[in-house]
Amino acid sequence: MPERFLWGKPSLSYNARVPTVTLTASGKRFDAAAGETVLEAAQRAGIALPYSCRGGVCGSCKATLVDGECDYPRNPPVALAGVPPSRHAILLCQAVPRGDIAIQAREIASVEDIPHRRVETEVAERRALAPDVVGVWLRPRDGSRVNWLPGQYLDVVLEDGKHRPFSIASGPRPDGLIELHVRHVPGGGFTTWVYDSLRVGDRLTIEVPLGTFVPREDSERPMLFMAGGTGFAPVKAIVEHFIALGTRRPMHVYWGARNKADLYLLDLATRWSEDVPNVHFTPVLSDPEAARAAGMREGLVHEALLQDHPDLSGFDFYMSGPPAMIAAGRQYLIDAKLPEDRLYFDSFDVAPDVLTEILQGRAGIHGL
Ligand SMILES: Cc1cc2nc3c(=O)[nH]c(=O)nc-3n(C[C@H](O)[C@H](O)[C@H](O)COP(=O)(O)OP(=O)(O)OC[C@H]3O[C@@H](n4cnc5c(N)ncnc54)[C@H](O)[C@@H]3O)c2cc1C
Ligand code: FES
Incomplete structure (x- = not known):
């Protein structure tokens, strides 16, 4: 049997027939190993598809299943609740192909070339930014340069192997530091430790870069940004990037x-x-x-934005922040004529392992 290559990567095996995923827009194909989600298989093949929470709740990895079938053996596809079956929507972070499938999904080529790696860091600076937000600046211990695109996030790897995701609040900096804005989550193990105990010189292992919330430069449209709380961190990184580029596109x-x-x-x-x-x-x-005391706009951030911009059909839209803001915002933005493929977002959900525990507690294992 001739050696078979799928879009630059060798197939996993000649004998064991593993499902092949075809991306209908680009024609790229890759294999999915047993039990692997479409997103994991794509990442292994060096193809960047959109994602944020990796737990099935935020919907940023939503794609269309053009052919074939998928299972959801891990978390239930919570973000598909209310989506009519006729739309054939799937969640790339949870869907496991049952056989060969074809999907229509956005590819984010700009993040494909940056290697994902594990880096040992130490805390170079720690500063309270707000009553419940701590700024943390990390320095790679081996003096190496870490690369990422503005808006991407990293995972802090805890001693028990669990991960905690945090957005990087700038693009790569000349001094090599990695800036995080960490909000203290009441009852949260890692963020409580950061808030109470983290000191300069402490060591943290990170995996970086992650995520697809990145600047889209192939557009001339004006941009709107909506941040909630520490959702400002990746928005800051992207806005600073566009300012440094000298873009003339309006940004609000x-x-x-x-x-x-x-x-x-x-x-x-x-x-x-x-x-x-x-x-x-x-x-x-x-x-x-x-x-009133501050002389600022009052209300929810998406309400203020929609008062100023009731028709979003001409914009590129970036948003980041707490899941409730993202979920509410999404629906209102689409209702205000924002095309879904011009809505880029990171939802600050809890880590995937915690989401799994919560969903299993709520819905029963693998049940919806
Ligand atoms: C892509 C992405 C980027 C992010 N970027 C940022 C950022 O820049 N800044 C930021 O502040 N945050 C960010 N977050 C959110 C951040 O990752 C979480 O706040 C963090 O993981 C919480 O970790 P923790 O260990 O403190 O809390 P955890 O211990 O994970 O607990 C979180 C919450 O869940 C509850 N909980 C835990 N286990 C269970 C269970 N089994 N059942 C029910 N409830 C449970 C806890 O009581 C607590 O309220 C981001 C999230 C994502 C997905
Ligand atoms: S639902 Fe898949 S990344 Fe959030």
Whole structure:
């Protein structure tokens, strides 16, 4: 039997017939090993498909199944609730092909060339940014340079092997430091440790880079950004990238929080809008009294944005923040005529292992 290569990668085996995944847009094909999700198989083949939570709840990995069938042996496909079966939607982070399949999915070529690696780091700086947000700056211990695209995230690898995802708050910097904005989650193991105990010199193992929330430069459209809380971290990275590029595309950044103290880099965002003619910044506070005291917009961040931009059909849209904001925002944005393929987002869900525990507790193992 002649050796068979699938889009530059050798097939897994000549004898054992493993499912092949075909991407209908580009014609690329790759094999999926037994039990592997479509996303894992694509990543192994060096193909970047969209994802964020990796737990089946955020919907950023949604794609269309054109041919074949998939199973969901891990988490139930929560993000497909309410999607009519006639849409043939699947979640790439959970779907395991039952045989050969063909899918229509967005490919994000810009992240494909950056190697994913494990890096030993130490804390170079730690600073309180807000009452419940800590800024952490990591330095690779071997002095190597870590590469990523603005907006991507990393996984902190805990001693028990579990992972905790955090967005990187800038693009790669000349001093090699990796900046994180960590919100303390009540009852959360890692973030409580960061909040209470993390010190300069402490060591952290990370895996980097991850995620597909990255600048889309192949567009001339104006951009809207919507951040909630520490969702500002990847938005900051992407906005700084576009400012450094000298883009003339209009950029309007909305940042929502409960009160002014939670807008932990207010001065920076205000400076963007003062110094860069095509950047606008609107802070939005959900606490009415705090909004009045600060003279800022009051309400939920997506409401303020939609008041200013009721028709989103001409925009590229970037959003990042707590799952509730992402879930509510998504629906309102699509209703305001934003084409779904121009909505880029990271949903700050809990880590995939915690999501699995929560979903299994809620729905019974593998049950919906
Ligand atoms: C792509 C991505 C990027 C992110 N970027 C950022 C960022 O830049 N900044 C940021 O602040 N956050 C970010 N997050 C969120 C961050 O990863 C989580 O807040 C973090 O993983 C929490 O870790 P923890 O160990 O402190 O909490 P965990 O111990 O994981 O607990 C989280 C919550 O779940 C509850 N919980 C835990 N186990 C169970 C269970 N079995 N059943 C029910 N409830 C349970 C806990 O009580 C707690 O409320 C990001 C998330 C994603 C997916
Ligand atoms: S639902 Fe698949 S990445 Fe979030």
